[in-house]
Amino acid sequence: MRWLTKITNNFSAEKREFSKKLKYLLGYEAVNLEIYEQALLHSSKSVEITQNNERLEFLGDAILDAVIGAHLFRIYPKREEGFLTELRSKIVSRKKLGELGKAIKLDNYINYDEKKVVLSNRMLGNALEAVVGAVYLDAGYAQSEKFILDKLLKPHINLDTIFQTEVNYKSILLEWAQKRGKSVSFEMANTEYDQVEERLFVMEARLNGSVVSTGKARSKKVAGKEAARKAIRKLGIVVEKA
């Protein structure tokens, strides 16, 4: 039986090592190690849906949105929906998630095939989402909230800075259209059915005269900006700075 004991010991040692590394990453003792292994397994190592981290990305993405959304809701009690949506979308942007993954040293954890792929910012962000999904499955919503706020948001995201680097949606849209010989205009729309007082403005973003999107806000300026932001999303324009 000596060989079996040896195998078991080696196996346990490896598990113990991984468990210790995870504790450092997560700030708590993981129970189901396999789920974290999956979260860190890039598709270059396994294309099997049930083994690699792509499904967990889907889950983690939703948990990140909920936790960060609820957090912003609480810390900005007087800001409107559009503001909260915009601020959150900056925090969970591809670029920012990759930076967060790097900040918590996920590059030391991801299991990928170095012969096939180069570790990218995008892979780091995806793995981070998957890890959040694993935290949710292994330890529940409250723990994933704690992980996201205490390990990611509070130490690595400066909300004031993010706020200042606000994207100028209108100029991005105008520039995009100009390059393609199209015209952009912003126009006041008619009053909408669920809009009741004069200080609510609905602005339309128009491309060659056709409405692409509308934005609603308490000032024309903000409504126009909101319309531009939506138009950019609808038209699939890539916003580099976000």
Place this chain on the structure above:
Amino acid sequence: MRWLTKITNNFSAEKREFSKKLKYLLGYEAVNLEIYEQALLHSSKSVEITQNNERLEFLGDAILDAVIGAHLFRIYPKREEGFLTELRSKIVSRKKLGELGKAIKLDNYINYDEKKVVLSNRMLGNALEAVVGAVYLDAGYAQSEKFILDKLLKPHINLDTIFQTEVNYKSILLEWAQKRGKSVSFEMANTEYDQVEERLFVMEARLNGSVVSTGKARSKKVAGKEAARKAIRKLGIVVEKA
């Protein structure tokens, strides 16, 4: 002091009545009644951000995505990210949320100005999102999960039916292009960096020869469909059935 007692009694009676109605709606005893009052207050009655239900909509939307995402993740253990995303987007579509609001009789709860607006499917869906946000704030994530699954999803959504009424993205895209005198084609793309075995296909949707989007899947058919779905979103094409 008799008048004071009378006022207090009337006030309490009203609160008690609302609390009883809420219990019927939610399936549990609400603690912070004010937050539900706000969730049910349409902007036609108050344009104040801190009073009407628009901020709570933002919160509820995120909680719905997380809870339904996690639920689908669990009940479809072998389905890929794209499938889960698509199925969820159908469940939380404007139309479906309005129907769910109607199904749980939210029309009896919404506080709106009948002289200014007509109660719409959209208002019902928005109020439903706001109620979910209120449940989360008042009773926590676990209770909002219970509410969403037991009161909304399980009794009122037939996942098989939703699945069957699958949108034919390719034909929608083709029709849209045809009307505009543009050509659409689907072509196999080169292998991508994170794709390692031959049974993963990457298909491109092209408009007048230019790539609009790509789809990745284990069959060419599904990859093409996925590419079409993304192209529709990018081009801002409105899908009526969704």
